[in-house]
Amino acid sequence: MNKKKPTEKKSFKKKEKDPKKPSKFPLWPYFVLFMVLIGFNFYFLPAESSERIKYSEFLNYVQEGYVDEITITNRVDVVGTYDDQIYEDGILERPVPSENRWDLSESSTNRFSTTILEGDEIRSMLDQHEVVYDVRIEEDWFSGIFIWLIPIALIIAFWIFIFRKMNPGQQVLNIGKNKASLYDKQTESKVSFKDVAGLEEAKAEVEEVVEFLSNPQKFTTLGGTLPKGVLLVGPPGTGKTLLAKATAGEADVPFFSLSGSDFVEMFVGVGAARVRDLFKQAKEKAPCIIFIDEIDSIGRTRGRGMAMSSNDERENTLNQLLSEMDGFNSDKGVIIMAATNRPDILDSALLRPGRFDRQILIDKPDLKGRMQVLEVHSQKLILSKDIDLKVLASQTPGFAGAELANLCNEAALYAARRDKKQVEMEDFQDAIERVVAGLEKKNKLISPDERKIVAYHEAGHAIVGWLLKYTDPVLKVSIVPRGFAALGYTLQTPLEDRFLMTTEELDDKICALLGGRVAEEIVFGKISTGAQNDLERITNLAFAMVAEFGMSEELGYLSLKDSNSPENSFGFNKKYSENTAQKIDQGVRNIIERNYQRTLELLTEQRDKLEEMAETLLEKEVLNHIDIRAMLGDRPSGTYPEGIFDGRNGKKEVAESKKSDLESSKNQEADEQEDATQDSESIKS
Numbered sequence: 001m002n003k004k005k006p007t008e009k010k011s012f013k014k015k016e017k018d019p020k021k022p023s024k025f026p027l028w029p030y031f032v033l034f035m036v037l038i039g040f041n042f043y044f045l046p047a048e049s050s051e052r053i054k055y056s057e058f059l060n061y062v063q064e065g066y067v068d069e070i071t072i073t074n075r076v077d078v079v080g081t082y083d084d085q086i087y088e089d090g091i092l093e094r095p096v097p098s099e100n101r102w103d104l105s106e107s108s109t110n111r112f113s114t115t116i117l118e119g120d121e122i123r124s125m126l127d128q129h130e131v132v133y134d135v136r137i138e139e140d141w142f143s144g145i146f147i148w149l150i151p152i153a154l155i156i157a158f159w160i161f162i163f164r165k166m167n168p169g170q171q172v173l174n175i176g177k178n179k180a181s182l183y184d185k186q187t188e189s190k191v192s193f194k195d196v197a198g199l200e201e202a203k204a205e206v207e208e209v210v211e212f213l214s215n216p217q218k219f220t221t222l223g224g225t226l227p228k229g230v231l232l233v234g235p236p237g238t239g240k241t242l243l244a245k246a247t248a249g250e251a252d253v254p255f256f257s258l259s260g261s262d263f264v265e266m267f268v269g270v271g272a273a274r275v276r277d278l279f280k281q282a283k284e285k286a287p288c289i290i291f292i293d294e295i296d297s298i299g300r301t302r303g304r305g306m307a308m309s310s311n312d313e314r315e316n317t318l319n320q321l322l323s324e325m326d327g328f329n330s331d332k333g334v335i336i337m338a339a340t341n342r343p344d345i346l347d348s349a350l351l352r353p354g355r356f357d358r359q360i361l362i363d364k365p366d367l368k369g370r371m372q373v374l375e376v377h378s379q380k381l382i383l384s385k386d387i388d389l390k391v392l393a394s395q396t397p398g399f400a401g402a403e404l405a406n407l408c409n410e411a412a413l414y415a416a417r418r419d420k421k422q423v424e425m426e427d428f429q430d431a432i433e434r435v436v437a438g439l440e441k442k443n444k445l446i447s448p449d450e451r452k453i454v455a456y457h458e459a460g461h462a463i464v465g466w467l468l469k470y471t472d473p474v475l476k477v478s479i480v481p482r483g484f485a486a487l488g489y490t491l492q493t494p495l496e497d498r499f500l501m502t503t504e505e506l507d508d509k510i511c512a513l514l515g516g517r518v519a520e521e522i523v524f525g526k527i528s529t530g531a532q533n534d535l536e537r538i539t540n541l542a543f544a545m546v547a548e549f550g551m552s553e554e555l556g557y558l559s560l561k562d563s564n565s566p567e568n569s570f571g572f573n574k575k576y577s578e579n580t581a582q583k584i585d586q587g588v589r590n591i592i593e594r595n596y597q598r599t600l601e602l603l604t605e606q607r608d609k610l611e612e613m614a615e616t617l618l619e620k621e622v623l624n625h626i627d628i629r630a631m632l633g634d635r636p637s638g639t640y641p642e643g644i645f646d647g648r649n650g651k652k653e654v655a656e657s658k659k660s661d662l663e664s665s666k667n668q669e670a671d672e673q674e675d676a677t678q679d680s681e682s683i684k685s
Contacts, residue, residue: 050079050111051113053112053113053114054114055114055116055117057114058078058112058116059125061082061086062122062126062129063129064086065083066083066089066091067082067131068131069133069134071135071136072133072134072135073136073137074137075116076115077113078116079112080111080112081110081111081112082111094110182256190249191245191246191248192246192249192250193206193207193246193250195376196246197369197375198365198366198372198373199243199362199369201360202232202243203243203246205230205358205360206230206246209227209230209247209289209337209358212226213251213287213289214252214253227358228325228326228354228355228356228357229337229355229357230336230338230360231337231338231340231356231358231359231360232244232337232339232360232362233340233341233343233361234361234362234363235363236341236402237400237401237402237403238362238363238401239400239401239402240293242401243362244257244293244337247289247291247337248291251289253285253287253288253289254289255288255289255291256281256282256291257291257293258291258292259292259293259297260293260294260295260296260298261294261298263317264297264298264313264314269313269316270313271313271314271316271320272317272320274317275320275324278290279324282334283334287334287335288333288334288335289334290334290337291337291339292338293338293339294340295338295346296340296341296342296343296346297314298314298318299340299346299347300314300345300347301346301347302315302347318347318350325355336355336356343359364399365399365401366497367390367393367394367397370392370393370399370404373401373405374408375389381411381412381423382421382423383422383423384422384424386424387423387428391425392407392428394493395475396432397493397494403435406435407428407431408431410434411428411430414430437482437491438483439482439483440481442480444481446487450487451479451618452618453520453528453530455615455617456519456524456614457488457516457520457530457531458477458489459477460515460517460518460519460520460603461477461490461512461513461515461516462623462628463519463606463609463613463632464514464515464599464603465492465512466628466632466635467602467606467636468636469504469508469635469636469637470504470505470507470508470509470637471509471511472493473495473635474625474628475493475624476622476623476624476625477489477491477613477623477628478490478491478621478622479617479621479622480621487530492512506541506545507595510541510592511595511598513534513537513538513541514534514538514592514595514596515603516530517534517535518603519610522603522604522610523610523611523614538592539588539592542587543588545591546584546591548561552587553587554583554586554590555583555584560576560580560584562575606632609632613631616631
C-alpha cells in the first residue's frame with residue numbers, strides 16, 4: 001500500500017524578500033553611461049584648434065588684408081585662416097606643424113576664432129577686402145541634451161534621496177506596500193513555547209490556535225470555525241510580543257509581523273493601501289497568521305478629536321482593517337493576532353466577536369510564575385549552589401517578565417564586577433535593591449544633621465512596618481542614598497500575592513507610610529521635605545478609599561470613578577457635585593488624621609526603640625531583618641515569609657531562622673502536650 005506523501009507548500013519554503021531591507025542601488029551602469037558620453041564628446045572634437053583673438057583685432061586684420069577666408073556659424077561664431085602676408089610682414093610668427101593630432105597648442109595652426117556682435121553687418125567689409133566667407137546655421141544637439149538632461153536628472157536624484165530618507169527600503173512608487181516581515185520557522189524564528197514561562201493559560205489558548213491551523217479537521221468535524229482574531233492584553237513587559245514570537249516559531253504556517261505604526265504615513269490613503277496589500281499577500285499564503293504589535297496606534301476609538309481633523313487618516317486605516325477582518329471579502333485561514341497594553345482606548349467595533357474572538361489577558365506572574373521565569377532566564381548564568389529561586393521569587397512581587405530578565409542580567413553584571421566565577425545570592429540581593437530603589441550612591445555627601453534626620457525617618461518606617469499586624473514585613477533598612485532623590489529607604493515584601501485588601505490593611509499601610517514623618521516630629525519637633533513621596537502615596541491611597549472603594553462614612557457605598565471615561569476628559573464627565581467633593585476632602589482628611597494618631601501613639605510608646613535603631617543606623621548604615629527582629633522582637637502577626645535572606649550571608653541565616661522556628665514549634669507542641677496531660681490528670685482526680 002503506497003502512502004501518499006504530504007504536500008508541501010512551496011510558497012512558504014521559498015525565501016521571501018524582506019520588504020524592510022533596503023534594495024541595492026548599483027552605480028556602475030550610470031558610471032559606464034557617463035564615460036560613454038564623455039568619449040562620444042571627445043570623438044567629435046575637431047582635430048585642429050584655433051587661436052582666440054579679439055573682435056577689434058579681427059576687424060583690423062580684415063582691413064589690412066591679413067585674413068584669407070572665414071566661416072560664420074550661427075551669425076556670431078567666426079573661424080578663419082590667416083593670409084601668408086601676415087607672416088611676411090612679421091606681424092605673427094609662422095606656425096610649426098605638429099605631427100600629433102591632439103596637439104592643440106596655438107603655435108601648431110594658422111587658424112583663429114572670435115565672436116562678433118549679434119546683428120553686426122560686416123559683409124560689406126569682407127566683400128571690399130575680398131575675404132572669402134561662408135555662413136552656416138548649426139544646432140549643437142549634444143550640448144542641448146546636456147542642458148536639459150542634467151537638471152532633470154539632478155531633480156530626480158534629489159527626490160529619490162528624500163524618499164529613501166523618509167522611508168528606508170521603500171521605493172517611491174511602492175509607498176503603498178505593507179512593511180510586514182514574513183518569518184519562516186525553519187530558518188528565522190528560534191523562539192518556541194518552551195521559552196515562554198509563567199503564562200500557562202495564555203499559552204494554552206495560543207497553542208489551540210496553532211493546532212487549529214495545523215489540524216483543522218479536529219475542530220471542524222464538531223462544527224467549530226476558525227477564530228478570526230486573538231488579542232493579547234496586558235501590562236508592559238509581561239510577554240505579549242514574546243508569546244507572538246513563540247507562535248511564529250511553533251506554527252507551520254507563514255507568520256507576518258509588523259507594528260501598528262507601520263501603517264501610519266504622512267501621505268493620505270497610504271495606511272488603508274498598506275492594509276489592503278497586507279491582506280492580499282496573506283490570502284495568497286493562507287492559512288497564515290498576521291501579528292500586529294501595539295495595535296492601539298491605529299485602533300483608537302473613532303470620533304475623538306474630529307474638530308482638529310488630525311486623525312482622519314488613522315480612522316481610514318482602522319475602517320479598512322475592520323472591513324478586511326469581517327467584511328464581504330473575509331477569507332478563512334487568515335488569523336489576526338494583536339497586542340496592546342491599553343485595551344480601554346480601542347474601538348468597540350474592533351473588539352466585538354467576529355473580529356477579535358478571543359481576548360487573552362497576560363498579567364504579571366504570581367509566585368509560581370516568577371519561579372518559572374527565573375528558571376528560564378537563569379539558564380544562561382553560572383549560578384552558585386546557594387541560589388534559591390523560590391526565595392528570589394518571593395522577594396520580587398509585582399515584577400513582570402522583562403523586569404525579572406533585567407534582574408538576572410543585573411546580578412550577572414554585579415558578579416562580573418566583583419571578579420566572581422559564579423553568581424551568588426549577594427549579587428541577586430544587590431540587583432533587587434538596584435531595580436527597586438535605584439543605584440547606590442555611597443559617595444554622595446550629606447551633612448551630619450541631614451543624615452541624622454534620614455536615620456530617624458527610616459527607623460520610624462521600620463518600627464511601624466514591623467509592629468503593625470497587617471503590614472508587610474521589613475527586610476532591610478538603609479540610609480545609603482539611592483536613585484535620584486532617595487536619601488534612604490525601607491524595603492518591605494508582601495507575605496504572599498494579594499488581590500484584595502481590607503480597610504484594616506489599608507489603614508496599617510498608611511500608618512507605615514506616615515512613620516517617617518511622625519518620627520521626625522517626635523524627635524526633632526519639626527518636619528522636613530523628605531516625606532514628600534510618602535505623603536503623595538498616602539493621599540492617593542486615602543482618596544481611593546473614599547471615592548473608589550466605598551470605605552468611608554462620609555460617602556458610604558459609592559464609587560465615583562468612571563473606568564470608561566477618557567483620561568483627558570478635563571472634568572466634563574464628573575458625576576458628583578461640589579458638596580460631594582467637599583465630603584470627599586473631609587473623608588480623606590479623617591482617614592489620614594485617624595492613622596496619624598495611631599502612628600503617633602505607637603512611636604511614642606516605642607521611643608526607646610526608635611532611638612536605638614536610629615543610632616544603630618548611623619553607625620552601620622544598613623540593618624537587615626535579623627537585626628530588626630533582635631531589636632523589636634516578633635511581629636504581632638507571628639508570620640514570616642519563607643526563605644527570607646540577607647544576600648551577604650546566603651542560606652546560612654535562612655537555615656538558622658528555619659531552625660529557630662522549628663525549635664519554637666517543637667517547644668510549643670511540648671507545652672501543649674504537657675497542658676493536655678495536666679488537664680487529663682485533673683479530670684481523673
